[in-house]
Amino acid sequence: MGAQSTRNQKRSRAIVKDAGAQTSGMAQLDDAALAHRARELAAGGSISDPAAFLGVLCVASERTLGLAPFPVQSQAVLRLVEGDVIQMATGEGKTLVGAMAATGFALTGKRVHVITVNDYLAERDAEWMRPLVEFFGLSVAAVTEKLGPEERRAAYACDVVYGPVNEIGFDVLRDQQITRRADAVQAPADVALVDEADSVLVDEALVPLVLAGSQPGLETAGQITDVVRHLREREHYTIDDDHRNVFLTDAGADRVEGALGIASLYDDEHVGTTLVKVNLALHAKALLIRDIHYIVADSKVQLIDASRGRVADLQRWPDGLQAAVEAKEGLDVTEGGRILDTITLQALMRRYPMVCGMTGTAVEATDQLRQFYDLHVSVIDRNKELQRFDEADRIYATLAEKNRAIVEEIARIHATGQPVLVGTQDVAESEALAEALADYDIEVNVLNAKNHAEEARIIAEAGDLGRVTVSTQMAGRGTDIRLGGADQDDHEAVAALGGLAVIGTARHRTARLDNQLRGRAGRQGDPGLSLFFVSLQDDVVVSGGAGDNVTAHPDPSGLIDSPRIRDWVGHCQRVTEGQLLEIHSQTWKYNQLLADQRVTVDERRSRLLDTDLAWQELSERNPWRSAQLAHLDEGVRVQAARDIMLFHLDDEWAEHLAVMDDVRESIHLRAIARETPIDEYHRIAVREFKDLAQRAVDKAVETFAEIEIDEDGAHLLDGGLARPSATWTYMVSDNPLAGSGNSVISGIGNLFR
Structure with missing residues (x-):
């Protein structure tokens, strides 16, 4: 962790010890x-x-919550206030x-956003901790979707604001569309x-939050979906090793050309239209799998947040891909934007x-x-x-042998009365496991994207x-077991049986997610057990060991049972x-x-x-038009x-995003011409952005000259320059690597049979 971190920890422990010595004196003071x-x-x-400040807190x-902080909690508060990400075990x-840290920041005059992963935790924690914050005459509120x-404006005016990361981000985007400062929330x-800092700052760091406006989008023709549905892997298309790309x-x-009656998909007239739709339909067919990447409920495609195993209510794929999946499932295709x-x-x-945070797995x-x-971690x-x-790990040669062993181990532990928590990788696996356990007359509570309520x-x-309990992705669920x-x-009875037994049905793609699951057992000195099952056919093993020639000798x-394996x-x-x-x-x-370009646009927008x-x-x-309007207030x-x-600045920025999105889609083709894709992308982005502000001004000058302006202001609508009549927000899901531990390779059929 480094010498600097070690010195900081030693200093923090000394301050905590001093704070403990001062606490009795502080306790003599009345509230005021x-x-x-x-x-x-x-x-x-x-x-x-x-030390004195910590003693007061x-x-x-x-007094306010009935919770006397442990010395390690006080140490954590200090490290947060100094700007670290702290690692604290579950429970x-x-x-x-x-x-306590948020209250400390607020007392120094700083407004704090305590960033959570969902509405439930934001609302729960704001109410739970309200007495502590308000004790010092500070205000606290939660921002939620409803x-x-x-x-929202009232909530954001408080000293301490709890809110889910997506809601706070969406409010930033909406505030970038206002035309009067008073309309900002x-x-x-x-x-x-940041709570669950590794999830927000690392796992989902590159998830784009999107503000869209009403406009007919790209629909995937039903004919194309039907054609693609009949294509066969390896004969008509191939999938790359990490399941991120599919190629005709x-x-x-x-x-496809024969079925559609066209000469070539790669002609100029088809490359930007038909070929795009074919590729989207192929991606939807080959890479996006029902009950792993999404579920279908209420005649809608609902995406699964892979890092948390929940339905992501506000999430969708980029419009063309969303439409392709809807067409694949035979649903009404939603309007793009x-x-x-x-x-x-x-x-x-x-x-x-300033950013700081806390999680169970930061190291x-x-x-x-x-x-x-540029954040440091304090453990x-x-x-x-x-305890x-x-x-x-128990390692098996095949997926079928591993899954059979998982069911038998759960049945064996369950027979003793010891509670079992099973962490699965996706919805399909959780339901298949629950069905297999039903054959043993074992009643199972299933927690996945279909019943997260x-x-x-x-x-x-x-x-x-x-x-x-069988759960998908226990990371970030925010509730103690x-x-x-x-x-x-029955705490003592369960402890006598060995506490909670946690079973992982596969290794995750990062050890950090394994440790988040493990951390559900053994809270606050309780006994517990953790055990992971692995097969040589699991995605992590196949993907990470591609090209390796390994010989195993199963029983x-x-x-x-091999240390080498x-x-x-x-x-x-x-x-x-x-x-x-x-x-x-x-x-x-x-x-x-x-x-960086966005910052430049934001600065220009603020000045305007x-x-x-x-x-x-x-x-x-x-000047002539200006003189014409001199009589107005x-x-x-x-x-x-x-x-x-x-209007024109926002319109040009939206157009720039669309252009760069198109460039990003095709930039990999630059490698064929022996150009470096990222360098080419940067060159194009700089060129396209260079004249953005000037184009916006030139168009604004034209509008200023032509549009009606009277006591009611500028009549943009009459000039066909309307802002969207409706806007909506969503997150773009673009990480096929997240999730899918067992299921892609297995084809999902009867996993535990």
């Missing part, structure tokens, strides 16, 4: 005096005596730590304190002057956190020593006697981690230039919004000019 003491210590925007926590009290503009924030073969192109603006979670986080993401955010010790037993109840009971059920009535059940499986996982990091790094390079710059520029270019004239300028 204690709150006053906190404000004294934070006067001037910095904390003058960290500890006493206030016990060690991150929610309280986050609230709030309207006025409620967000107030500037100084600190982002010559025979496949001939088949023009992308008005977009921002990745990574770019969103970089808007904050494995140290390199990414440092490389992309916080457990309050009580870990969980992490058994060595029952999530809190299922997780709360997962530690009860005899309970078997307590032994003996929600009320812990009659298919079990391979175990080491090789670990190697395969490290290879897939490297693949993910390379994808992240490459995608970051593509996104970064657009993010907050000054009379628009009126000045238009008047200079057309100054405020009306300035706002009319602003509306015109902002």
Whole structure:
């Protein structure tokens, strides 16, 4: 972790010890005096005596919440306030730590966004921690999807704001479309304190949040979908090793051309239209699999958030691909839309002057956190020593042998009464496993994207006697599993049986996700067990070990008991981690230039919004028109000019995004011409952006000269320059590597039979 980190940890422990010594004195103060003491210590925007300040927060926590922080929690608060990402094990009290740190920041005059992964956690944590924040005369609120503009504006005005990362990002995008500053809902924030930091800052960092406007989109013709449906893998198309791309073969192109009655898909008239639709339909057929990447419910395609195993209500693929999947499933194809603006979670986080965070598994993401955010990781010790037993992986030759062994092991443990939590990779696998266990008369609680509404109840009971819970992607579910059920009535009985047993049905593509699943057992010194099953046919092994020539000698059940093979499986996982990091790094390079260009547009937009710059520029270019409008109220004239300028700036930015999206789709072809795709992309992006602001001004000058402007302002609508009548937000899912541990290779049929 580095010498600097070690020194910081030692200093933090010394401060915590000093704070503990001061706590008894602080406890003698009444509420008003204690709150006053906190404000004294934070006067001037910095904390003058960290130990005393920590002592105040500890006493206030016990008074308002009935929670006396452990020394390790106090240490975590200090590291957060100094801007680190802290690693704390599951069940060690991150929610309280986050609230104490947020309160500390707010007392120094900083507005804090506590960023969560969903609405439920934002609302729950804001209410739970409200007494602590309000004790010091500070305000706290939660931003959730259901709030309207006025409620959002009030929430963002608070000192401490809890909100899901996607809602905060969508509000940034919506605020970039306003034409009057008073219409903005967000107030500037100084600190982002990120819960599940590795999930938000690494796993989903490159997920684009999108604001779209109503406009007929690209639909995939039903005829093309029908043609593609009958293509066969290897004969008509091939899939690359990491399941990210699919390619037509010559025979496949001939088949499609014959069926559509065209001479060549690669003629100029078809390359930008028909070929695009064929490729989208082929991607939908070959790479996007029902009950793994999406489910169909209520006659709609609903995407599965691979990192959390939930339906992503606000998520969709880019419009053409979304339409292709809908056509594949025989559903009504939804209207597309023009992308008005977009921002990745990574770019969103970089808007904050300070970022810190907390998670159960940060160490494995140290390199990414440092490389992309310049953040350091501090590991916080457990309050009580870990009692969980992490058994060595059980490795099997085939998927069928592994799945049979999983069912038998669950049945064996269940017979003792010990609760079992099984972590699966996707919806299809969770349901197949539940069916297999039903044959053993084992009742199973299934937690996956199809029933995530029952999530809190299922997780709360997962530690009860005899309970078997099967879940997709336990990462980021944000709820503790307590032994003996929600009320812990049977805590001692479950502990005597060995605590919660966690079983992983496959290795994840990163060890960090394995450890998140493991961390569900052994909270606060409880006993527990973790065990992963692996087969040589699992995706991670096949993908990470591609090209390796490995010989294994299984026993009659298919079990391979070999340290060499175990080491090789670990190697395969490290290879897939490297693949993910390379994808992240490459995608970051593509996104970064657009993010920098976006900053330039934002700055221009702010000047137009907050000054009379628009009126000045238009008047200079057309003094005659300016004189014509001199009789109008100054405020009306300035706002009319602003509306015109902002319309064209936003329109040119949306067009730039569309152009660069098209370039990105075809940039890999540059490699054929021995050009470096990323260099070519940058060259084109710089060239296209160079004249964007000037084009916007030139078009604004034309509109200024032609459009009617009166006491009601600029009549843009009459000039055919209407902003979209409807807008909507969504996230673009573009990571086929996320999820799919067993299922792509197996074809999903009867996994556990």
